[in-house]
Amino acid sequence: MAKRIEVSGLHAYYGGVHAIEDISMTVEPRSVTAFIGPSGCGKSTFLRTLNRMHEVIPGARVQGKVMLDDEDLYASSVDPVAVRRVVGMVFQRPNPFPTMSIYDNVAAGLKLNGVRRKSRLDEIVEESLQGANLWNEVKDRLTKPGAGLSGGQQQRLCIARAIAVQPQVLLMDEPCSALDPISTLAIEDLIAKLKSQYTIVIVTHNMQQAARVSDRTAFFNIAGTGQPGRLIEIDDTSKIFTNPEQKATEDYITGRFG
Amino acid sequence: MSSETGVETAAGARHRATGRRMSTGRAGDKIFVSAARGSGILVLAIMAAIAIFLVWKAVPALQDNDANFLTSEDWNPNATPPKFGIAQLAFGTVVSSLLALIIATPVAIGIALFIAFYSPRRLASPLGYVVDLLAAVPSIVYGLWGLLLLAGNMEGVSKFLNTVLGWIPLFGGDSPGRNSIFTASVVLAIMILPIISSLSREVFVQVPRANVEAALALGATRWETIRMAVLPYGRSGMIGASMLGLGRAMGETIAVAMVLTFVPGINVHILEDGGSTFAANIAKSFGEASTTGRGALIASGLVLFVITLIVNMAARAVVARRKEFV
Numbered sequence: 001m002a003k004r005i006e007v008s009g010l011h012a013y014y015g016g017v018h019a020i021e022d023i024s025m026t027v028e029p030r031s032v033t034a035f036i037g038p039s040g041c042g043k044s045t046f047l048r049t050l051n052r053m054h055e056v057i058p059g060a061r062v063q064g065k066v067m068l069d070d071e072d073l074y075a076s077s078v079d080p081v082a083v084r085r086v087v088g089m090v091f092q093r094p095n096p097f098p099t100m101s102i103y104d105n106v107a108a109g110l111k112l113n114g115v116r117r118k119s120r121l122d123e124i125v126e127e128s129l130q131g132a133n134l135w136n137e138v139k140d141r142l143t144k145p146g147a148g149l150s151g152g153q154q155q156r157l158c159i160a161r162a163i164a165v166q167p168q169v170l171l172m173d174e175p176c177s178a179l180d181p182i183s184t185l186a187i188e189d190l191i192a193k194l195k196s197q198y199t200i201v202i203v204t205h206n207m208q209q210a211a212r213v214s215d216r217t218a219f220f221n222i223a224g225t226g227q228p229g230r231l232i233e234i235d236d237t238s239k240i241f242t243n244p245e246q247k248a249t250e251d252y253i254t255g256r257f258g
Numbered sequence: 259m260s261s262e263t264g265v266e267t268a269a270g271a272r273h274r275a276t277g278r279r280m281s282t283g284r285a286g287d288k289i290f291v292s293a294a295r296g297s298g299i300l301v302l303a304i305m306a307a308i309a310i311f312l313v314w315k316a317v318p319a320l321q322d323n324d325a326n327f328l329t330s331e332d333w334n335p336n337a338t339p340p341k342f343g344i345a346q347l348a349f350g351t352v353v354s355s356l357l358a359l360i361i362a363t364p365v366a367i368g369i370a371l372f373i374a375f376y377s378p379r380r381l382a383s384p385l386g387y388v389v390d391l392l393a394a395v396p397s398i399v400y401g402l403w404g405l406l407l408l409a410g411n412m413e414g415v416s417k418f419l420n421t422v423l424g425w426i427p428l429f430g431g432d433s434p435g436r437n438s439i440f441t442a443s444v445v446l447a448i449m450i451l452p453i454i455s456s457l458s459r460e461v462f463v464q465v466p467r468a469n470v471e472a473a474l475a476l477g478a479t480r481w482e483t484i485r486m487a488v489l490p491y492g493r494s495g496m497i498g499a500s501m502l503g504l505g506r507a508m509g510e511t512i513a514v515a516m517v518l519t520f521v522p523g524i525n526v527h528i529l530e531d532g533g534s535t536f537a538a539n540i541a542k543s544f545g546e547a548s549t550t551g552r553g554a555l556i557a558s559g560l561v562l563f564v565i566t567l568i569v570n571m572a573a574r575a576v577v578a579r580r581k582e583f584v
Contacts, residue, residue, distance in 0.1 A: 056474055058379065085477030095468035099490035108486060109476040158472070165476065 002029035002199040003069045003086075003168040005050060010064030011228075012045050012054055019045045021228035023064075025218060027169075032191060032200045034210035034237065037220035038252070042229025043203045044092075046220070047171050050201065051087035052080040068168065085113065088167035092174040094154035096146035096161070102129075103142040105157055109165040124164055132160035133190050152183020159190065163198070170194065172202040176209065188213050207253055211241050219249045312556050319553025327557065331523050333539065335554035336547065342554045344536070344561055349524045351535040351562065353428075354439045354514065355507035357528070358446035363500050365447075366454035371484060374462040386459065393452035401516035404445035409436040409517060416440060416529045431527030437519040439533040445513050450503035457502065461495030462488055494576050501573030505566050511537035536562035 005027040012020045020042035027033045035043040048054040049062050052073060066073040073083050096105045106125045107115075115121055125142070129135040134156040138149070146157050155175055162170060172191075176184040191200060191213045204210050210217050218234035233246050244250050251257055322340050325332055330343020369389060373382050416434035423429040465488050473483040489496075514535050520542065521532030534542075540555045547555060 051475065053471065053475055056471070081477050081479050083477075084475055089475040091468065091471065091475075093468060095466075095472045097469060097472065097487060097490070099493075108473075112476060112478055112482055112486075161472075161476070 002197060004029050004067075005169060005199065005201075006065075006067040007050075008065045008067075010046070010049060010062065010066065012042070012049050012062050013060065014057065015059035017226075018228040020049075020220075021230050023231045025231060025234050027199060027201060028216070029199045030195060030197070031216060032195050032202060032214040033216045033218060033234075034214035035201065035203045035218050035220060036205070036207060036210050036252070037229070037232075038222070038257070039205075040225075040229070041220040041222045043220050044173050045229070046231075047173055047201060047203050048089075050169070050171055051089055052083045053089060055080065085109075085165060086167050087169045087171060088162035088165065090155070090158050090162055090170070090172045090175045093178050094151055094158050096149075096154050096157050098145070098147040100146055101143045102138050102146045102149070102157060105146040106160050106164050109161060113165060128160040128164035129157075131163050131194070132156045133186060133193075134160055150183070152179050152186060155179060155183065155187060156190065159187070159194075163194070167198065169199040169201065172200065174203050174205060177205060184209070207241075211237060217241070219244070219246070219252060221248055221252070312560055316553050316557035316560060319550045320557055322550055323554070333522065333534075333543075333554075335551040340550045340554065344558050346522070346524045347534055347536045347539050347558055348561070348565075350439055350518075350533040351508055351537075351565070353528060354443045354446060354533070354535060355504055357440070357443035358450060358507045359500055359504050361443065361447035362451045362454055362503060363496075366451050366499075366503075367458050367496060369451075369455045370458035370462055371488075374459055375480065375484060375488070386456070389452050389455050391452075392448070393456075397449065397510060397513045398516075400445055400449055401513035404441065404513055404517045405437075408445060409441050412436055412438075412441045412444065420529050427526050428528050431525075431530045433531075434529035435519075435531035437517055437531045439518070439528040442514045442517045442533070442535075443528075445517055446507045446510055449510060449513065450507050453506060454496075454499045454503040457499035458492065458496050461492040461499070465491045498573045498576045501569055501576065505569045505573065508535075508562065508566050508569065509537055510535075511541050514538040515541040 007026075008024045010020070010023045011018065023046060035047065037043050045054060050066060050073075052062075054060050054062055062074060064074070068083075068086070072078070073087075097108065100108065103125055106128050107121050110121060110124055115124070126135060126139075129138060134153060137153060138144075138157075146154065149157060155178075159170075159175075176187050179187065188209065191202065194200060195215075202210075202213065214237045216234060217237040217240040219232045219240065220229050221232045222229045232248050233240070233244060235245070240249060241253055244253065319335065319340070320327060323335075323342060324339040325341040325343050327343050329345050330341065331345045332341045332343060333346065334340065335342040369385075373385050373389075377385060413434070413436050416436075416438065419429050419440075420431065420434040424431075469487040469491060470483055473487040478486055515538035518533055518535075518538055519531045520534055525532050536558050540559055543551065544555055
């Protein structure tokens with residue numbers, strides 16, 4: 001189910017603004033890779049190029065190559081809609097569909113994929129909610145609106161919605177930044193559990209979080225305002241946090257800037 | 259509670275500290291308050307005066323009426339004894355407006371969706387202007403257009419509908435014509451299109467970006483995104499918009515008066531010539547009406563007022579429910 005991502009020479013633009021420059025990296029399957037770096041360094045932009053969500057912003061475009069195993073996501077024959085069905089995403093702010101029940105939120109992606117049989121839907125919805133450690137909290141109120149849950153529960157609902165379609169890769173854009181510490185812990189436990197099945201990429205501003213959840217860490221930085229973001233280094237998390245190759249990485253993780 | 263008091267205390271201290279500057283706006287405030295209150299009271303007073311005047315004029319005619327005002331299909335207030343009832347007018351008003359709504363709503367929502375999601379950005383705002391411009395065309399122009407151009411061309415459509423859908427009583431009858439309720443409905447539909455379209459567009463534009471992205475990230479196509487995130491979110495807004503359109507269609511006078519040919523009595527076959535509405539009937543009959551005739555027309559106008567009020571209040575209730583939800 002999990003696939004390897006291989007990025008080479010990737011640039012992304014917003015209109016005339018060069019947002020990220022020449023990024024190359026490999027993300028191993030069944031691992032957690034964390035992106036850290038100061039605000040505006042292009043971590044989120046880069047994350048969104050991995051499921052072709054970058055281009056939904058008017059004027060945004062991408063250059064370079066993203067391989068998912070042996071398929072180029074940016075090949076002209078590839079439909080971005082198909083890419084997003086195999087590369088799931090969880091956003092910074094929990095965004096369940098406000099007009100849908102808990103059940104319908106989880107089933108939304110399945111219905112897009114043509115799953116119609118009630119028994120099959122029931123099964124996958126339960127599986128996904130259990131996978132997101134939410135089932136016990138919501139099993140008695142599946143028909144209630146998803147927006148009525150707490151922030152942490154909503155975010156786990158969004159994770160359940162993303163994994164219900166069994167993606168190859170799960171992208172998480174600062175999934176805990178709008179949550180309290182208890183909910184954050186719940187999500188981090190969940191990430192550790194999901195790692196056995198999915199390739200996970202997580203953007204975070206919280207360095208302790210990166211240290212706790214990830215196997216590999218990538219540090220992004222910008223040379224100055226208006227400059228494109230770059231990948232400074234990517235390595236095993238333990239190495240990045242104890243003995244990074246680059247001076248800038250060390251300065252950032254020791255809190256000398258950022 | 260305690261926190262509010264705390265805030266007040268702090269604010270009070272700040273007011274005392276800047277006491278002199280606080281007083282500078284006082285005169286302006288007073289003038290503004292009394293001007294605003296005065297305008298509010300004036301509006302209510304004018305409304306009350308109009309209502310009292312209308313009722314005062316209508317009551318004598320209603321007392322002289324020899325027929326049931328609510329159920330009679332006759333409209334002979336100038337006869338002796340006067341016989342008039344609003345049944346035909348109510349039928350014509352409600353049917354033509356509802357039909358206009360059924361024709362206009364899908365088209366209007368289609369236009370709104372196109373402008374909000376499909377059209378290239380450069381085209382979107384000019385297109386919006388053009389649709390809004392439809393609302394600025396005077397209704398007499400629509401009436402002329404309906405009478406001179408549309409009515410002539412409606413005959414074929416009417417005959418076709420009569421042949422295909424004739425088994426439905428509304429589309430039945432033997433002689434589908436030009437100056438029918440159906441033709442009036444088409445004119446009305448075009449007239450209410452802009453209001454429904456521009457209100458729906460506003461609602462669609464307000465759909466949170468996060469909802470749209472959530473759908474896209476699940477691998478929804480553009481249409482699936484609209485169905486999943488946009489239409490459910492905008493549902494009550496669209497209902498409110500159509501109800502406001504319905505209110506407008508019910509009150510429309512001159513365009514309908516010009517299109518319809520008056521034939522007495524309710525005719526459920528809306529493809530045939532004839533039919534009338536409250537507003538059109540007032541416009542057509544007021545000139546040659548006697549005192550009782552005028553009173554009768556005013557009474558019918560009051561009924562229209564009540565119907566429109568109910569529709570508008572229902573629309574506002576639906577729109578207001580949206581606010582709680584988000």
